[in-house]
Amino acid sequence: MKLLITGGAGFIGANFIHYWMQNYPNDEIVNLDALTYAGNLENLKDLENNPNYKFVKGNICDEKLVDELVKDVDAIVHFAAESHVDRSISDSGDFIRTNISGTHTLLEAARKNGNKRFHHISTDEVFGSLEENDPAFNEDTSYDPRSPYSASKASSDHLVRAYFHTYGLPITISNCSNNYGPYQFPEKLIPLFATNLIEGKKIPVYGKGDNIRDWIHVDDHNRGVDMILKKGKIGETYCLGGNSEKTNLEITHKILELTGKGEEMIEYVADRKGHDKRYAIDFSKAKKELGWEPQISFEDGLKKTIAWYEDSQDWWKKIKNGEYKEYYEKQYKS
Ligand code: NAD
Ligand code: DAU
Numbered sequence: 001m002k003l004l005i006t007g008g009a010g011f012i013g014a015n016f017i018h019y020w021m022q023n024y025p026n027d028e029i030v031n032l033d034a035l036t037y038a039g040n041l042e043n044l045k046d047l048e049n050n051p052n053y054k055f056v057k058g059n060i061c062d063e064k065l066v067d068e069l070v071k072d073v074d075a076i077v078h079f080a081a082e083s084h085v086d087r088s089i090s091d092s093g094d095f096i097r098t099n100i101s102g103t104h105t106l107l108e109a110a111r112k113n114g115n116k117r118f119h120h121i122s123t124d125e126v127f128g129s130l131e132e133n134d135p136a137f138n139e140d141t142s143y144d145p146r147s148p149y150s151a152s153k154a155s156s157d158h159l160v161r162a163y164f165h166t167y168g169l170p171i172t173i174s175n176c177s178n179n180y181g182p183y184q185f186p187e188k189l190i191p192l193f194a195t196n197l198i199e200g201k202k203i204p205v206y207g208k209g210d211n212i213r214d215w216i217h218v219d220d221h222n223r224g225v226d227m228i229l230k231k232g233k234i235g236e237t238y239c240l241g242g243n244s245e246k247t248n249l250e251i252t253h254k255i256l257e258l259t260g261k262g263e264e265m266i267e268y269v270a271d272r273k274g275h276d277k278r279y280a281i282d283f284s285k286a287k288k289e290l291g292w293e294p295q296i297s298f299e300d301g302l303k304k305t306i307a308w309y310e311d312s313q314d315w316w317k318k319i320k321n322g323e324y325k326e327y328y329e330k331q332y333k334s
Contacts, residue, residue, distance in 0.1 A: 002028040004073040006060050006106065007080030009039035011184040012121065015218045016079065016225065017044060021053065023226070028052045032069055033080065034059045036094075040324050042315060043183045060102035063109070070109035075117035077225065078106055081156075084187055085125075085149045089273050092148035099152035100159070107163045119229055120160045120173045124214070124239070125150035127175070129276035132212075136280035137175075139237045146274050157237075164235045172232040174225055176240040177281045180301065181218035182308045186316050189213075190302070193252060194309040195316050197259040207271035209249035212278035216242030217301040220294040227290040238290070241281025244298040251302075258306040 003020070007013040008031035017029055033039045035057055047053040058065045060080050070076065080102060082088065082095040103120070110116040127137040128144030143158075145151040163169040184191045193203045224240040232238060252266060286292040309316065318324040 001075065002030070002073045004069055004076045005029055005031045006076070006078045007033055007039070009033040009035055009041055009043060009055075010079065010083070011038075011043075011181075012179055012218055012221065013079035014040075014043035014183050015181060016077065016222045017047065017053070019219065019222045019226070021047060021050065025052065028054075030054050030056060030069055030073060032056045032058055032060065032066070036082070038083065038185050040183075040185075040319065042318070042324060061097060061105050063105055066105050066109045067112065070106070070116060071113045073116065075119070075229065076106060076110055077119045077121070077229070078103065079121045081121075081153070082149070084185075085147050086187070086272060088147055088149035088152070092152070095148050095152040099149075100155045103156040104159055107159060107169065111163060111167050111169055115167065115169050117229075118160070118163075118169055118171045119225065119232075120156065120171060121225065122157050122173050122175045123150065123153050124175050124177045124241070124279045124281055125276065126154040126157055127279075130278040130280055132278060134278070136214075136241070136282040137239060138282040139175075139239055139285055146276060161235075170234045172228050172234065173237040174221075174228055174240050175237060175281075176221050176224070177214035177216050177242055177279055179218045179221050180215055181305055182312070183315075184218075186319060189248065189251065190255065190305065191309060191316070193255045194259065194306050195320065197255065197261045197265060198310060198313065202265050202267040203252065203255075204267050204269040205248060205252055206269060206275060209252060209268070210247050211275060212245050212247050212280070214241045214280050215244045215246060215251070215298055216240065216294055217296040217305075220296050223295075224286060224290075224292045227286075227292045231290050233289065238286045239281050239283050240286055240292070241283045242294050242298065243283075244294075245278070245280050246298070254302055255306065258303060259310075
């Protein structure tokens with residue numbers, strides 16, 4: 001099998017490529033990534049000389065390039081996106097271009113090249129925000145995106161489904177909750193707080209810290225994507241979640257404990273605009289149809305993740321001081 005992975009130099013995509021190469025070493029992977037601020041080839045350094053792995057620097061909005069690459073693969077797993085909510089609030093242009101137009105470009109190439117198998121990576125944020133006692137999101141929950149990021153992802157989900165209904169494109173979609181694990185860009189809650197605390201810096205909790213997210217280890221997410229690719233029903237959506245709802249303050253206290261720091265490191269700052277209150281996922285469809293459920297407990301996963309950030313200071317210090325871009329600019333100057 002030959003896979004085109006988009007956004008494979010980012011957090012979840014890079015973990016997916018490692019997962020795939022470990023489990024299916026004879027498969028071939030082409031990784032198409034524009035290397036935005038979030039793309040980092042150091043995440044895949046160990047695969048550089050693997051003959052079954054190829055990196056292509058390019059944009060998913062580039063019709064010609066995408067067409068050439070799609071022609072030559074059996075399936076596309078589409079991770080590439082602008083992924084950070086706060087950035088979408090300050091400037092949403094790239095979110096619209098990459099998440100909507102970029103997805104459309106890939107769908108067109110998949111359609112024109114013989115209806116290639118297409119798996120779209122999406123998010124639980126498309127369903128909007130829950131109150132404390134509301135039932136969890138599932139595949140039948142109406143879409144109600146509330147940030148430019150989630151609106152752009154919702155739009156891409158609609159396009160993917162439209163290509164199934166209109167052209168019979170063999171698609172599947174996964175809507176997953178908040179991921180954590182190695183190689184996550186230190187702008188997201190867990191890596192930002194872990195790296196700040198290791199550096200002795202304060203950690204900015206938005207509002208009262210009572211917003212709730214459902215946390216899943218990135219390996220559980222990627223195993224779910226694998227099972228959807230292998231056993232998922234064409235045209236269907238699968239919700240994947242971690243069975244681990246926590247308030248931001250609960251997470252903050254756990255990270256403080258794991259890094260040996262005290263409450264005085266917390267700085268309460270202004271709330272995010274339109275801050276979604278709670279996300280929660282009912283993954284019973286994935287459990288029933290695929291036999292998938294998360295296997296990594298939050299306690300264990302977080303402990304290992306914080307240990308990874310403790311041990312990988314070279315990786316994230318280069319990101320925090322901007323040095324990480326030099327590595328690939330030498331090799332892939334565009
Ligand atoms: P990320 O920001 O870490 O990585 C995104 C990658 O996409 C980067 O390598 C970047 O260079 C690349 N990219 C961006 N624009 C591109 C373009 N125009 N052309 C080619 N490459 C481009 O994101 P992530 O957290 O790994 O998220 C991956 C996917 O998973 C996204 O689609 C996101 O919406 C979804 N998702 C993320 C989470 C989460 O908690 N992080 C949860 C559910 C779903
Ligand atoms: O639910 C899935 C989504 O999870 C993905 O689709 C997104 O790509 C991913 O970024 C993530 O979105 P969130 O907005 O939930 O993640 P973030 O890490 O930005 O924030 C998690 C919570 O922590 C949220 O309630 C805001 C809060 N927060 C975040 C940051 C960065 C803080 O309190 N302080 C911070 O500095």
